[in-house]
Amino acid sequence: MKSARTCLLLALFMSVFYGVSAESAPGREPPRVALVLKGGGALGIAHVGVIKVLEELGISPDLVVGTSMGSIVGGLYSMGYSAAELDSIVRGIRWTDVFSEPESLAASSFRERQDRSKYALRFAFTRDGFSLGSGILSGRNALAIFDRLSLPHAMPADFDTLPRRFRAVASDLSSRESVVLSGGSISDAMRASMSIPGVFEPYRIGERYYVDGGVLDNLPINVARSLGAKTVIAVNLVDNTPREPGEIGSSVVETLSRTLDVLTEITVRSQLENADFVIDVDISGFGPYSFDSASVIIERGESSARAEVPRLTAFMKGPSYAGDAPPDVTLPPVPVYIPALAAPLERLRVLGGTERDRALVRRLLEKNGELAADDKTLSEAYAALSSTGRFRTVRMTRESEGPTLLVTLEPTKKPVHEAHAGFTHRGTYSDSLSNFSVVTQGVTLRNLTGAGSRCTFDVGFNGALTAEATYLQPFGGLFFVEPAVSYMRELDTYRYDSSVGLQFETTSLSMGGTVGLFLSRYAELSVGWSANWIDSSALPSVETTEGYERYFLTRARFDVSTLDSALFSTGGFALRAQYTTSSVKAGSSRDFSILETSGEFSLSFDSPYSVTVRWMAGTDFSEASSHANASPLYYRPTLGDRLLFPNPMTIDERTGCHVAGVGIGAKRRWNLASSFINLPVFVLVNAACGVTAQDRADLREPGGIFHWNSTLGAGLRFNDGFAVALRGGVSRNITRDYIPFIALDIGVIR
Numbered sequence: 001m002k003s004a005r006t007c008l009l010l011a012l013f014m015s016v017f018y019g020v021s022a023e024s025a026p027g028r029e030p031p032r033v034a035l036v037l038k039g040g041g042a043l044g045i046a047h048v049g050v051i052k053v054l055e056e057l058g059i060s061p062d063l064v065v066g067t068s069m070g071s072i073v074g075g076l077y078s079m080g081y082s083a084a085e086l087d088s089i090v091r092g093i094r095w096t097d098v099f100s101e102p103e104s105l106a107a108s109s110f111r112e113r114q115d116r117s118k119y120a121l122r123f124a125f126t127r128d129g130f131s132l133g134s135g136i137l138s139g140r141n142a143l144a145i146f147d148r149l150s151l152p153h154a155m156p157a158d159f160d161t162l163p164r165r166f167r168a169v170a171s172d173l174s175s176r177e178s179v180v181l182s183g184g185s186i187s188d189a190m191r192a193s194m195s196i197p198g199v200f201e202p203y204r205i206g207e208r209y210y211v212d213g214g215v216l217d218n219l220p221i222n223v224a225r226s227l228g229a230k231t232v233i234a235v236n237l238v239d240n241t242p243r244e245p246g247e248i249g250s251s252v253v254e255t256l257s258r259t260l261d262v263l264t265e266i267t268v269r270s271q272l273e274n275a276d277f278v279i280d281v282d283i284s285g286f287g288p289y290s291f292d293s294a295s296v297i298i299e300r301g302e303s304s305a306r307a308e309v310p311r312l313t314a315f316m317k318g319p320s321y322a323g324d325a326p327p328d329v330t331l332p333p334v335p336v337y338i339p340a341l342a343a344p345l346e347r348l349r350v351l352g353g354t355e356r357d358r359a360l361v362r363r364l365l366e367k368n369g370e371l372a373a374d375d376k377t378l379s380e381a382y383a384a385l386s387s388t389g390r391f392r393t394v395r396m397t398r399e400s401e402g403p404t405l406l407v408t409l410e411p412t413k414k415p416v417h418e419a420h421a422g423f424t425h426r427g428t429y430s431d432s433l434s435n436f437s438v439v440t441q442g443v444t445l446r447n448l449t450g451a452g453s454r455c456t457f458d459v460g461f462n463g464a465l466t467a468e469a470t471y472l473q474p475f476g477g478l479f480f481v482e483p484a485v486s487y488m489r490e491l492d493t494y495r496y497d498s499s500v501g502l503q504f505e506t507t508s509l510s511m512g513g514t515v516g517l518f519l520s521r522y523a524e525l526s527v528g529w530s531a532n533w534i535d536s537s538a539l540p541s542v543e544t545t546e547g548y549e550r551y552f553l554t555r556a557r558f559d560v561s562t563l564d565s566a567l568f569s570t571g572g573f574a575l576r577a578q579y580t581t582s583s584v585k586a587g588s589s590r591d592f593s594i595l596e597t598s599g600e601f602s603l604s605f606d607s608p609y610s611v612t613v614r615w616m617a618g619t620d621f622s623e624a625s626s627h628a629n630a631s632p633l634y635y636r637p638t639l640g641d642r643l644l645f646p647n648p649m650t651i652d653e654r655t656g657c658h659v660a661g662v663g664i665g666a667k668r669r670w671n672l673a674s675s676f677i678n679l680p681v682f683v684l685v686n687a688a689c690g691v692t693a694q695d696r697a698d699l700r701e702p703g704g705i706f707h708w709n710s711t712l713g714a715g716l717r718f719n720d721g722f723a724v725a726l727r728g729g730v731s732r733n734i735t736r737d738y739i740p741f742i743a744l745d746i747g748v749i750r
Helices: 002-015 041-056 069-078 083-092 110-118 140-149 186-193 221-226 252-272 291-307 309-317 355-365 375-387 696-700
Strands: 033-037 063-067 121-126 129-131 135-137 165-172 177-181 198-200 203-205 208-212 231-238 277-282 347-351 391-398 404-411 417-429 433-446 454-462 464-475 479-495 501-520 523-535 549-561 572-582 592-604 609-620 658-671 680-693 706-719 722-732 738-747
Touching (some): 033 041, 069 140, 231 252, 277 291, 291 309, 347 355, 355 404, 433 464, 479 523, 658 696, 680 722, 706 738
Parallel strands (some): 347 404
Antiparallel strands (some): 121 417, 391 404, 417 738, 433 454, 433 479, 523 549, 572 592, 609 658
């Protein structure tokens, strides 16, 4: 995450030269042995290996102070987890879940799903300006893990009452102070300390917003000393990777990265001399986001600590920091199974959300009238609640009075207004070129005339010049009215025969409205009317009339979608059916009626593999394409689905009075590159066939109008409105020629 390092660098430039604010512990016996753990992202996992060696030597700290990952390992250690348990916890965490927070479609209405499938970028704004977000991730998944791990202890708590005293260090950039967190929720403290600027949102506790403690104090030795610790053992993570001068200055990113490392080390080096014993762990070859190498990093920490065993043994027997007696580092060991000895949770209390939400929590956690609070059940309950998309956070804590599990639901806040942008590119390359691109941008204004109302303005340019305005006004959450006006001037390139590319231009203007019914969160039923003016006279080799044709259309439409994503879905169902009619009596240039349907069914097998069946079909009820009442080319049914038919196609293969197409595809999904990045990558295998008839008579001999294609390729999905698919394949057209091709789709793929 180069951007995260750059943001952290800027924060350091502003605040690294300001002092540290710590607290003392008046009236309490000062700690005898303090363990100080450094921040460093994934590198801090090495602390687990060091703690394992300290346990073997009988060195039992009664105070743990940590920053960032050091606060996470230290916080768990302070709660009573043993080194073996820490090892199991760290290796068992799915770091892709911590560092990825895909938006759930489950709580989204049908219209919200449509928006997400149209726009690659979306920015909330109010009268006060744009809200671009203060971090890529909210950190809710990390917080949920911390909550479950801290359930043996009632929260909020004084961190001095834990099996080992604990302090977490975070940075308050508003006051430019390093803040020592000593009480409250230990999950909150760990989450605040790990808020990497630009990656995680600043974390709010009370009226203060915190970012990563490493910004101001990455190895808080002085904090331990200020709390009166008699002996301080510090774990310092050291990168000994050699760098040539030319490499350091090779790029802006490398220069900023090295500058960041230097500035972070300023506060570390100034404190090292205040530690009684420093264990240097060589983490060369790893980076802050090497979570997929957790096992190796733990072993690196253990081997570095074992190399220090002779010095540690001599230190335990030698003079103390004060020089008058051996250091007391062999305290009676803390019970290592404190979490396992906690009283079982027996009751459930739920706060926040609606009554429906609270009932869902009870269904998930109460089995046969009894609370099920094992980690597997709690983890599954959190996943189920998060998948609804209705909650910003789901907190699980033990209440201080009685063995009660408190679940607190914080609802998700939806943006008031939104600016958005989308992009579509489709290209097919064979012995000729088919190419189309359009950029869309616009705004959505919400709640102007009541809750749920929305006004959307969109414009598009490049391969099409478009402008569209719609206004959705719901009534009682069941009905809606949606007036709309749009203009489009579309340019496209189709392969017309074996050597000639056909470019066409169509201009249209439409205005009208729709009345509809929200059948459920996933389905709509609507009836609409529109006045349309179409100029398709620029279509070469296609019989058209001069100038604009006028059509007054009535439409009836049914939509349903439960797909998990509009792009490369792995589960769910979608169906669209639409009937369109035009009447000369109503003022149209001609009579025609069209029935069209399309859909998709995706099935996963609780594995990275999934199978998808897609289909589309349409029919013009006129006798033949040459009939006076046949639909104009602009409205005629078409096999335009790029996931089914990315191959080169003539107009006669793509568009007709009667069309039908079906395809089946298989996908294999995995996450890109590392455990820190969770971009879904797919291997795509697809095959599709279609029939396109211009007249009903053609349907008597479908062999002459049949064509097919098969493809193999890969896809990358950034979000529901932006993906990249590169596929190669072969098709057979209606002239019985085999045509190899390459298809590239970027942005919205339809």
